Amino acid sequence: MSILVLTCAERTLQANLEILNKYGPFTGAAELRADRLLPEELPLLEKFPAMTPLPVILTIRRKADGGAWSGTEEERVRLLRENLSRKIEARKGFAFTDVEEDIFLPVEEAAFRKAGGRIIRSLYSFAGLPENLLQRIGEGRKHPADIPKAAVKITSVRDLSRLFDISLDLRGDFILIGMGETGIPFGILSGRLGCFLNFFSPEEKETAPGHFDPKTLEEVYRFSSINRDTRVFGIIGSPVLHTKSPLIHNAGLKALGMNAVYVPFPLPDTPEDLSGFLALARRIGVEALSVTIPFKEKILPLLAASGAEVRAAGACNTVSIGPGGWEGNNFDIQGFLVPLRRALGRKISGLMCTVLG
Structure with missing residues (x-):
């Protein structure tokens, strides 16, 4: 401590x-x-x-x-x-x-x-x-x-x-x-x-x-509760300090009674810094990371494995350590579709949509 x-x-x-x-x-x-x-x-x-x-x-x-x-x-x-x-x-x-x-x-x-x-x-x-x-x-x-x-x-x-x-x-x-x-x-x-x-x-x-x-x-x-046994999770991005993810995930970790912390990792936007960080994170025991801009696509060549959603979307928003290295997933897709289906109460294939932004 x-x-x-x-x-x-x-x-x-x-x-x-x-x-x-x-x-x-x-x-x-x-x-x-x-x-x-x-x-x-x-x-x-x-x-x-x-x-x-x-x-x-x-x-x-x-x-x-x-x-x-x-x-x-x-x-x-x-x-x-x-x-x-x-x-x-x-x-x-x-x-x-x-x-x-x-x-x-x-x-x-x-x-x-x-x-x-x-x-x-x-x-x-x-x-x-x-x-x-x-x-x-x-x-x-x-x-x-x-x-x-x-x-x-x-x-x-x-x-x-x-x-x-x-x-x-x-x-x-x-x-x-x-x-x-x-x-x-x-x-x-x-x-x-x-x-x-x-x-x-x-x-x-x-x-x-x-x-x-x-x-x-x-x-x-x-x-004051972080010690040598604390499990580490986090988010990488550039910029990333504005994100509310630590507020959300650390509250969840506390509610689950876990000795764990979710940390923002601001990285310079270079290939060397991204690959170097993934090696460092594995060495210090980071178990999983959220991935945000500009690394959602840039991280793909560095993954040991990836899920079907990653391959379909060409982007990754979560990585975790597996037997061969970092494995990528994309939970953005289901995170959007599941509550939409629930709200509409029907299948959504064929629906027209508008993207604002």
């Missing part, structure tokens, strides 16, 4: 507290983005953790890492030092502090650990997934209690596949974040992959590319 962290990025502590109170029932922890606070709010940082029963992560992110810190780097590091070394009564201080991979403050970090806090050692890449990511994660863990965090932009299925593979190679607590639309399923499946926690935004303000809000994650995807 992965902890759902709400990123609080308002300009004042009070505004952040209001956001946290709104989403508190769906959230396991909070991240306070101090780099977005007004300058006059910074001296009050230490008071924020006592305002909420949730554990709080302190982040002061520089602009190079996608943050909004407007002061000098010396001022930012000084603020980190002060908050790491501040002796605060247990349960009233920050539970975690985010420190970048190239920043090492041994004295202050040791004091923070002694007080019960943990360092999140972070790295960011907005240019794609670095080839040496696994090595950098290992080198960034300066202490056994540190939690390595990598937030990387995912632009292709190849990147997504590599991120899944890296998650399998990591031991202990870790945080992996796939930024961008293609990385969204990785975030939803954090608990199945063993990620310690993952970050999400309020509905009012997306603080990173591809963030969902905590209410949607809990009510639609049952995020």
Whole structure:
């Protein structure tokens, strides 16, 4: 199970507290983005953790890492030092502090650990997934209690596949974040992959590319219930995030009492990404997929078998894993004809029809 962290990025502590109170029932922890606070709010940082029963992560992110810190780097590091070394009564201080991979403050970090806090050692890449990511994660863990965090932009299925593979190679607590639309399923499946926690935004303000809000994650995807035994289904398309399919199918899975989740998989519209994703989905245990535009016809050459409706229509809207690979079906046809027959109460062959659209 992965902890759902709400990123609080308002300009004042009070505004952040209001956001946290709104989403508190769906959230396991909070991240306070101090780099977005007004300058006059910074001296009050230490008071924020006592305002909420949730554990709080302190982040002061520089602009190079996608943050909004407007002061000098010396001022930012000084603020980190002060908050790491501040002796605060247990349960009233920050539970975690985010420190970048190239920043090492041994004295202050040791004091923070002694007080019960943990360092999140972070790295960011907005240019794609670095080839040496696994090595950098290992080198960034300066202490056994540190939690390595990598937030990387995912632009292709190849990147997504590599991120899944890296998650399998990591031991202990870790945080992996796939930024961008293609990385969204990785975030939803954090608990199945063993990620310690993952970050999400309020509905009012997306603080990173591809963030969902905590209410949607809990009510639609049952995020906090996803674990290594959760069965995975989904839908592929480009675009696909607008679809109501997850809302419908996840409600059905919940009603059936299944430990399962239905996830949107936004894919780039290239032959390499489609074939690469089908290989990845099989490897990570996806059992079946809905197929929508533009892949209903493009997926046909990649199928190991297909039903009569697929061959008749020249299109596929559902695939599932069979003995030889992905098998295709088309339920659009019967999904249209069966209720039509029931509504008319007669055979429909020979009827005239009109298509609107």
